Amino acid sequence: MALIFQRLARNFIKAGYFPTDEATLAGILRLLDTDAAQLRIIDPCCGEGVALAEAKAHLEDLGARVEALGVEFDRERAWHAKELLDAVIHSDIHDVVIGPRTGSLLFLNPPYGDAVSDKAQTGDRAKADRLEKIFFRSTIRSLQYGGVLVLIVPHYVIDEEFATVIARGFEQVRYYRAPEQRFRQCVIFGVRRRSDRPDQGIKAAMLAAARGEADVTTLDENCADVPYLVPQAPADAKRKFHAVRIDAPQLIAELRRLQRHTLWSQFATQFGQTGLSVRPPLKALRQWHLALALAAGQISGIVTAKSGRTLLVKGDTIKSQQRSVKFIEEADGGITEETTMTDIFVPAIRGIDLTPGPDYGAIVTIR
Template identity: 45%
Template structure:
């Protein structure tokens, strides 16, 4: 049935690859049942050669299943493409995949400890022991739709109190079994993803699942062996409830990049459409523009494209204006002392001008500059009479400053001013990292490794609460991004 045998699996294990063994795979598939109607979509975020997910697809009814996967190794990804419908050759952390898009999540993640350096250890969100298994669980769980089935295959000893708590609070109808093949000391955990509030009235059940997982973590023999005949109610895989809008790799391999350039006919085939004044016949102004008129024309987008000053400075300009809401609260007190709060929202038009520095030889060539009248942007003068803080001394050159689409949108809408966080990053204030990660950054300043900062935004900014800033090893690029965009 399966293409992977225990002896071959042990050989792969020596190279850090732990595919699901044949006996365990066959028994797990007995616990799954297909949806009676609709088309199912299943996912494996570290698929190896794709055998396990392909077998799951056949067990559920291949003609009614879309099997999607991610695999880091090129050769294994190429093999998986011969068995599955969609395969990304990528690290899971370098993908954009629509949330809640899969009815089955088959998660047999890589095993091992994370290292707090440029290998990716900073992506882990938690206080317990940093493990690859936990990182992949965090990244993959949101991709499973509510009511969807998770099959989690991990070594029993990684189920610390933190990991056990996650599973108990995220999954219902949890069953835990020892894998049929004991070589890797694995357990197979079945569960159905539910909203956490749905478990609020089942505290005893949550506590019981958590304790059972902790007991198995201490002693693998406490888990019953995966049965070769499934007698319980099977886990039914739901049909897909939405389109898979996003399923792609964020960064491009050189071969992929060359292919895209050829397909588009160049890097920017529509440059003139977005930045040029081709086809327009500008009319000269009646009188010389004042600085106010110039600012208004820039904000309205009337002046855009490549602009050169008399001094030789070259900028690519684009202006825009958007409508924002200003919230105001007023409190009134009646004769009885009752206080009433009244909230009002007032429309406010906020102009924002972006300039791409393209002056040859400029130390900030390639940097994106933004000017906004939004108070949150830090560009308006202060009337409170307070002295402005002295500028920070920077410890390193950030190189080209870039930001992801999510950060750019938040800046454009006036929800985020990245300047204070960038200044903190350049000054060596690494934000809310732990002491180990801060020490790693200090060493990176000396050794020329990648620098990472993480800042709490102090509230909800378009669904995000943290901002990451990463400066590459060669100090050529500094990127501002939200954790969900990594």
């Protein structure tokens, strides 16, 4: 299938962002197959969304319904990706919640370079960690067991630590050289597995390939390896994909998208009662009726008496205490005083006298 979104991608590198080139992406798609009906694919650093949109189109051509989710830190790229993918969050990956083991495919082309080191050595590590490893550790749990990993990183990042982590959590691991070597990238495929021990064979093979000590296949049009089968998304896994913090533009966009599912369209129905005429009760209110009305804030506004006196009133309920004293005569003739304090709620109405005259503006209290 011809790549249909590459013309939309802008060729710029910023903040460690290296977009997946067309040749590498074409090779990746040739190694992805599926017989599933429903897939969920995730890109935790999706850039402008082009690569994941290509993967979605490719898998949909194979007959699957595909949900594509992306996360991007850069504002401009994130909003471009929102036009291509089903859901994109503009946020730092550490502020995003992705449900564990909910993805069929994890497409991971993380930022390249070192994170900021802890010069003061206030943390566990004084030496800066690689961004590639940080993103891998933060996002790999989102891939279901049996799900397919596509990892694109510079080959020199695959050291003893990184190779051990991959060999522990994945099987059917293959290491390829990217056809475009401007950034010295390799492409690693694998299938997530349940294990707590690294496969030493996989670890050794990756280290040898990364160090140039083994023959490595280039992921180009001549690569005829058996493709990976992307599995069905878990039927019982409810999608959990949201940011811990959200900015105003994303909130506005989300409210517009979900407008039919909110109460905003029913605003007039829910709050239109305030415009109705007030009808007097059939009978005189009792004391507890008055207390409930005051507590609910229903007694307020302009009140005009038959005498012409006008008040701006606001009702409230004040908590007070009622004191009662009881004297108890003991058997020995002594007297004991017992004091009981009972909480009571006293209705109160305060008003401002608006009647023209000497009392204009006076504060009055009605109990």
